[in-house]
Amino acid sequence: MLRAGQPGGAPPLEMRGVRKAFGPVVALDAADFHLREREIHGLLGGNGAGKTTLMNILYGLYRPDAGEVLVGGRPAQIRSPRDALGHGIGMVHQHFLQIESFTVAHNVVLGTPSSRGLRLDLSGAEERIRTLAARFGLDVDPRALVAELPIGARQRVEILKALYRDARILILDEPTTNLTPQEVDALFGSLRAMVDEGISVVFITHKIREALNVCDRVSVMRAGRRVLSVEGREASDEVLVRALVGEDVDVRRSLLFSDERAARPTPAGRPALRVEGLSVTSPQGAPALRDCSLVVREGEVLGIAGVAGNGQRELVEALMGVRAAAGGRVWLDGTELTGAEAARVLAAGVAYIPEDRLQDGFLPKADVAQNLILGFHRRPPYGRGPWLDWPAVYDAARRLIAEYRIRTPGPHEAAVNLSGGNIQRVMLARAFSHPCRVLIAHNPTRGLDVPSTEFVYTKLLELREAGAGILLISEDLDELLLLSDRIAVVYRGQIVGTLPRPAFDRYALGRLMSGVADGG
Amino acid sequence: MAERALGPARPRRAGVDAALSYAVSVAVAFAAVGVFLAAMGFDVPRAYGTILFTSFRTANGFAQTLLKFVPLLLLTLAFVVPLAAWKFNIGGEGQLIAGAIGAGAAGIVLPGLPAIALIPLGMLAGIAGGALWAALPAWLLYRFGINEILTTVLMNFVSFGALDYVTTEVWPDPAAGHPTSVPIAVGARLPLLLASPPLHAGLVVALAVAAATHVYVNRTTGGYELRAVGANPRAALLHGIAVRRLSLLALVLGGALAGLAGALEVAGVHHRLIEGVQSNYLLLSILIGLIAKGNLIAVPPVAFAIAVLDVGARAMQRTMQIPVEVVFVVEGLILIFVLLSDVVRRR
Ligand SMILES: Nc1ncnc2c1ncn2[C@@H]1O[C@H](COP(=O)(O)OP(=O)(O)OP(=O)(O)O)[C@@H](O)[C@H]1O
């Protein structure tokens, strides 16, 4: 067998004619894929194109209905992740699972042969993790509890897990969706270090710019097939977008590539949402949000920029009434909502797109329709007094599935079967399904493909036209620059500056975000 | 873990799939145990004949089966309703006993009342007793976040003490050799659907309650919220659902259902308080709830099937000296195979 860790790097890998159907859904149809030695291979594709499924087959989580996998030119039978690791293939999932009450080292060694004895030699493991971390720039303390780590560090733990098992081919499924720009840069640095040591990387992403920046080669999938592979140097925005969406879409007319960040009449509506002096204390007692005041006017998009973890989450939680504020007041259309429970906030006309779709907005065991009504279930047409009108719910769900192009066999399908981006579409369809006065949108396009992102932008601007106030919290500066009328920057729980649209400037925002400048 | 069936009927194919996986699970479980029984020299066809058909050969057997079915059904609901909110009520037998004591007390203390008042009063006392018994763990969960599994189990032990006290100190029947209370008033006894073999009207009550529970969980906004809490409490909270209040409600509701089971046992079967009213119902009800995967439509038929097996197993032990535990093994295997078939289908 071709053992991983041989000098000379990872063996090339090939998948041929792979087909995989889930009941009536054909996720992959005659898909192929070729990974060379020592390369970072970008894998792009629309939501539900089959990227995750293809890689899950490579990692032994699914059996293909047809097709074969060749490692180092020889057919390989990969029936389980253990087989995959035997061939040197490791994977970091889009939504990974860790044991929160264990330390980093414990999570890493879990399931390796050395952890199956009676006693666990953790100190040896810790040493090895430290070495690996230093070698690849994956900074993480092996003794830290996973529960206390931010998402970026947890992801490094997942990568270390694979490296610890001598993976020579590393699959990363949308690793950058949850990372701050700094973390993304660091990750790319680590990937380069890996390739220099002979490891090959498959890197799934929706961000074309990332793919162009870091990848040696890029493949694009559409509707269950690979439709394009190009060398990184030969790739361009346009080539990739064309492959992603098909020939018939006029890329140049797209909102995403438009450069009209130019003037837009300043909204002068009445305040829809008003927040005064809002403060939130973290459970550990530290101030997480300090004396935050803001106004979102009717027909205005107020962007909140900032590196994740600077109080955005606390702001949203306080507004949604699930976290007690230490001080401050909130009004919606002149009605005071200070301290109101989530039910009242929603009833008052707030719609909400959660930051972390899986944790904050998703019922995995329910079906798609039941997910689409969460939060609106007491209102007509769904709720009528104590009764839920299921026929109305399923009718509405069918409509929303069509309108938001959620890729699923139907409203009865279990929601766990949705692909990552399609779960996000459920969140959006839900938030946009009812008229609202104020929309709180937290990273609304995370994990969405290019056309869907554009669709969301269109919807947001429509809502703005209709006179709703939109609080757009995002880590994506391009998104904020494109959509916002004003941008407020949060740093360490405080609003450190607010820029009106005419004064938008990437560098000024960047300085505010890193806390080096005082804004006006 | 048990997968909660959510919402109204799924498309037909899923139903057929599920029925098939149940049938295969049952057949494989029986076959596997059959091999062992045969190897040990037992007459397997006769043993299985006894297990499966005792309930249907005689009117008496059938009545016995229905009498077991009633508490099993209600106790399973007491487990499954909190389970919808992903709360584990392992205190069904304690709540059943508390309900029995409530109903018994009503029937003993108020003998003068007419049946039309006394019977409902006994039922209500039972429901209140069970709900109260679950209320303490529920409150501890609500107020301090203390895990309900531990506290509901502990409340079982408290109930054993309480029943012992009531049957030996408060209303003891000195003539009985076993801790037993004096009988409840004739007016507190449930009417009979069938005089011989005796079959009390609690069957109707239990079926009606099962139907009502199904409607509540699957057709109302409250039931939807309950299941949303079970599926993802944080998402539920962020979308306006009072998660902690609902968890409390779910456990108390479970207690009320178990309490009703206790009341029916006292007013319909024993006509007195008696140590051991809880039988092995708790264990069986958890088994039923898990085999049915929490699905309220599946619960009644599964409960009935388990009642059939239980009655059959006892007959087999009497006539063939094969220990009843054999049937527990079969039931356990069915559960394992049902859960396994999910895993297999997912690949
Ligand atoms: N276990 C499953 N059961 C049923 N359908 C599934 C399952 N896994 C994936 N699918 C379906 O297969 C298709 C491809 O899904 P996949 O997760 O591979 O998409 P993806 O390219 O990773 O998309 P995204 O960018 O949204 O993550 C989707 O339509 C999805 O709904």
Ligand SMILES: [Mg+2]
């Ligand atoms: Mg995916």
